[in-house]
Amino acid sequence: MKKYLKIALLIAYIALVFLPLVQVVQMSFLTTVSAASSQQPVFTWLNYYHLFTSPTLGAAFFNSITYVLLNICLTIPVALPAAYAFSRYSFIGDKHLFLAFLAFRVTPPVVLALPMFKIFSLIGLINTPFGIALAHCLFTIPVSIWILESFINAIPKQLDENAFLDGYSLPRFYYEILLPLLAPGIGVAAFFCFLFSWVEVVFARILTVTNGKPITMAIDALFGFSTDMGLVMAVIVASVIPGMVMFYFVRNHIASGFTIGGQ
């Protein structure tokens, strides 16, 4: 009996999550008609055809994917040693450092958007995917450190000690022992980098003035005097797909153990 209750709860929740999305998918296959006309919307593939043939939308997708991948490439190599340090060493000020990282994770982009724009325009990073990737490090690095730290905590410390006794240097231990063991953790951290970078809007907007517009801005740009809602919905559907692909790769590790502080 209790088992059925659980299943009912899960189905109800998933249904509620999916209802707005079902409407999005439905509208993406319908023609857009203006409210004034008496026409009924009919089934069409045209929205997806427009999506795939539009050069601006294609470029926007390319830009988004570029900065998200750049962000992952920036974040993981930097977060990994820091996570290792937090997991294994206690050093002067480690608690405060962790606190500072956490504070940056929860600082909303609006607070730092203006000076970020000034600084990035000084060093010529406006309108480049690299600029957005760097800006998004503000929250992806702290999140990745936290995730990787909990994955490193799950690895017994004897492993490090034995490796060092066997004469491994720290970098060699990293590449030959720690990295292969941490592959799931790195996957999950990369997924969370993707998650927070792909959906972010404030930095992505302020750092792309004329060029390098990401998909989020391309969707905004579709709105006008007469908006083709069908096309908007098709773009929304397409914008979720890369995330689903990422999720598929880490599906078995995503729930395999976030802990906090080495418990």
Place this chain on the structure above:
Amino acid sequence: MIKKTDHSNGWILASPAILILSIVGLIPLLTVINYSFFDIFILDKRYWIGLEWYQELMQSPRFWASLGRSLLFSTCILAIQLPLGILIALAIPKRGIWVPICLMTMSVPLLIPWNVIPIIWLNYLRLDTGFLGQFLSFFGLDFDWKFNPIHTWLALILMDVWHWTSLVILLAYSSLSTIPTAYYQAAAIDRASRWQIFRYIELPKMSGILLMAILLRFMDSLMIYTEAFGINSGGPQNATLFLGIDLGEQIKAFDYGPSAARSVIYFIIILFIVWAFKTALNHQKSGGTR
């Protein structure tokens, strides 16, 4: 609990992360603090005015009202998302083929760009064509998110619950999955009730992660901007003018000085909350070792 070694190498290993976060976090923050003491018309021409912006902000009823609104919003969000997230996480099976399917389907809202969320919801809520809007008007409810402040609030809370509960579920579920089965067997031998299992085994195990979930959800909803702005731009009559929206509008108007002072105050609020969270975490760690 892992015993940690004392090692000053820690700082060296953390230094690349510190370097990048200095560029994208610390330097912009210092710049904002610097701006906040000036009256800036264009950036080359500015006048030192000291704490004037701060005084102005502290005396503005609009600021305190939006702070109150944001705190109320975050409280509502936490009060719904945390219990709901834990409940759903407990309902997901412990292992098997359905686990990744459940997690994946639930996480879809997390993958949607934030500026798209209000577009989806405004559509969903349309009385003539939206699924939810049609449902409500079928029962004779005239859901008017545009002009009725209570309805705008409901729409925002519903939207945020839909958008972010999955994060709480993911975190809660992953910490649940680290509990060894021996714990449950011991509880079964002791004839522990379901509530006792939750109270004395699951909740203590989850507490660290839940604190993290609370911090993330509290801060992100306190400073909500993109999604809330998309629904009703802070209206009707400022009823949903949250901290983030107020700041965002000031920045769009290139009001350097006042917006910088506002940013600094927000950052102080953030620091205070993070500090309180860290204290709670340490307290829980030292008191909750078992």
